[in-house]
Amino acid sequence: MDELLEKFIKKIEVTQLQFTRNMMNDIDWTARLIGLRGARGVGKTTLLLQYIKKNLKLDGTSLYTSLDNIWWAENRPVDVASEFVRKGGRYLFLDEVHHYPTWRQEIKNIYDDHPELKIVFTGSSLLELLDARADLSRRAVMYHMQGLSYREYLNIRLGLDFEVIRLDELLEDPVPLAQMVNRKIKPLQHFDDYLKNGYYPFFMEGKTGYHHRIEEILNMILEIELPLQRGVDPAYVIKMKQLLQIIAESVPFIPNVSKLSNRMKINRNTLVTYLHYLQEARLIAHLYKDAKGISRLQKPDKIYLENPNLPFTLAGKNAGKGNIRETFFINQVAYQNKIEYIDQGDFRINDQTTIEVGGKNKSFEQIRGIENAYIAADDIEYGGNKRIPLWLFGFLY
Template structure:
């Protein structure tokens, strides 16, 4: 216990505060049980350590511990918590809970048995909060994290403090918002770097190794998390990696499920289920015409990589420009809005707005007569009326 407390204090002390994700202000930290889900590398650990450093005392009342620590090979979490509370512990932060067997059952018991304790836990984006053995959905407030928005990337890179906006406000006032941003910097100077290597917060650590680290993130997810949490057959992983490269080079990718499942050597339903799991793992994003009632056995209409950085990691010389633009749009909008595939135009957002995504010369011909329709255009600093700069959609979170 003392060794874990010492490690916790050292970890918190070494945490930087120069840049803090805006997600920190959206979390109701006063709640008794908080879960933060998200893919590897998006900064879940850094976020909770920054919260501790900014808001809590650096003493025996606060404990941060990662559940993949070797200490848990011979010790149970519930025993640690019992000892921690007896010593005056009040705030417990548990990282990587999916690495601990039966984590949800023990966490439920801890929540019920220690009402004076506040708990924050982090885990994989595939973490099951609702299950038959330990239903945490009624107890925990769950938050989802994804990589940096273009706005956060600009703030991180330049020291600016641009605020996020809502989609209705962006549509109504995009010229004014663009004017404010352009008065302080040239967003298009930074946009390509963001598309290539600005989504994960570790992009500044060793820039030349960034894409190698991205491949490691994906490999860890495919080879460890998916087999552990979704029983993915390890023998299919090389074929799934091949599929990801195909998606990165497509314009965009419209899956022919029968041909692909035959090529990979698995039956159709298993292949569709794997596409669903890849989306759960935040490696891909599946688009459907009707998002309501989607099941893991429903074929998607289009498949994108989850973010544009993956395209440069998987296929640096063959990344399709149109695919990049659409992937960026789906990623930035999909975090807090519903995104659906439509026949007239590219995307329908919240079942209210329709968008066509393209270059600076894109016209409204394909969305002519469509109510609440707009163009998201690349390579422009300012928009006009219903033509909105594509990069501005990176200011929605």
């Protein structure tokens, strides 16, 4: 265990605290067992290390370790936890647990055997708490973490301190909110860069190689995580990559499952299941006309990529502006709200608000006569009269 402690201390020493995600305040750190899901690259590890550095003492009572380390090939978490508790350990942080084959059983045993120990674990978006031998769903308080909002991107890049805006106050009167931002910066000056290069926190390491790193994340999810965690046939991985590219170039992608299944030479239900897995992996987002009672075998009405950076990675110059606008809107709003696809207008939020997304000259024709209807318009600074700057929806988390 000394080797783990040494690596832990070295990581803490290089952890920076200039910017921390708001999510750190949303987590109930008093819970005995906390789980944090999220796609690769969104900053789960950084969040854990920052929390430790800000709130816990390095006196032997805390330990962070990642289970993707080769050290775990010959060691067991339950044994390390027992030794850690005997030496006064109280806070155990287990990162990337999905790399350890029996992680659920190990964590369950640690939780049951050491009631004085608080455990935090992280894993991929595909993390499942329930299997035949260990059910963590009744024990763990789970959270999902996604990439940076536009607000967080501005704060981290420019050293600012913009606060989260509530959806209801944004819809009620966006003008003073937009004025507040415009007094400090020109939000449109940075918006395009965020859409292309700002969702993943590793943008801070430079634009060179940024989209190559996203490609590596995609390949890891498609080639390793989905086959191992969901049993996806590796023979279909290349077809799933092609499907993601089609979605990236569409405005938006309206799936014809029968045609797709014939083209990919795959059973229809299997294809819909694979689409469900891609959504679980946070690579795509599904929209339905009625979000109630959705089953795994229900075909989505529209499909988008999960965040606006992905179209640039997968389609490059072929990434459509309209697609990127709508992808941004869904990504920022759906994190804490329900979004549905509708025939008149683009989206319905929380069963009561209709939104049409478009450019600065977008008319109200498509949503005329609808109550609680708004335009989310790109390329405007302030808005007004039910016209809201699209970028301002990036301040909701």
